[in-house]
Amino acid sequence: MNIILLGPPGAGKGTQAQRLQKDLGMVQLSTGDMLRAAVASGSALGKQAKDIMEAGKLVPDELMVGLIESRIAQPDAAQGFILDGFPRTIPQAEKLDQALAGHKKKLDAVVSLEVPIETLVERISGRRSCPRDGSVYHIVQNPPRREGFCDLCGASLVQREDDKPESVRTRMQAYEASTAPLKDFYARRGLLQVVDGVGAPEAIEAAVVAALKPR
Numbered sequence: 001m002n003i004i005l006l007g008p009p010g011a012g013k014g015t016q017a018q019r020l021q022k023d024l025g026m027v028q029l030s031t032g033d034m035l036r037a038a039v040a041s042g043s044a045l046g047k048q049a050k051d052i053m054e055a056g057k058l059v060p061d062e063l064m065v066g067l068i069e070s071r072i073a074q075p076d077a078a079q080g081f082i083l084d085g086f087p088r089t090i091p092q093a094e095k096l097d098q099a100l101a102g103h104k105k106k107l108d109a110v111v112s113l114e115v116p117i118e119t120l121v122e123r124i125s126g127r128r129s130c131p132r133d134g135s136v137y138h139i140v141q142n143p144p145r146r147e148g149f150c151d152l153c154g155a156s157l158v159q160r161e162d163d164k165p166e167s168v169r170t171r172m173q174a175y176e177a178s179t180a181p182l183k184d185f186y187a188r189r190g191l192l193q194v195v196d197g198v199g200a201p202e203a204i205e206a207a208v209v210a211a212l213k214p215r
């Protein structure tokens, strides 16, 4: 089974992708991980991606689709894949379709993890980071042993500019505006499944699995 996970930052896509990978045997294809792996491998695509990123440019859709294609051709992807972070636009979705067709594969479902903006603001604005080693804490879900200080190195924790409530609201609104057309695109093809992303990770996973069952 091949699926796409949609959802804003903080919606829990990474957690769910990992759980599905473990429980259903699909491979998680995260665009960030694929880019890092390609660059590290020194492959032709990886070299191209490295040059583009070092120049501060966005990785073009064709290159991203090329990475996805080479990944899904590997034997461990035979059981299926969970794509996370791509596509974000309709042209990307169309290129992905063509690439999958070329490998005689297709999408089975597109799962949108939905979380109210204010819940995301709460989750993300509770994050505190260590400026020295990058450790991330959460004031409620994962507090440091001593409030305000890193467990590892003792440095004072900071709230990243991106994690402040106003900045989170702005990012979420932009995310919703940009992914709404993509959701319509998949809904028209009967692939979209909307899953409530609020609750315990195991309950959300059960809802995702239920949404993937053929009916």
Ligand SMILES: [Zn+2]
Pocket (backbone or CB within 6 Å): 130, 131, 132, 133, 134, 135, 150, 151, 152, 153, 154, 155
């Ligand atoms: Zn630290």
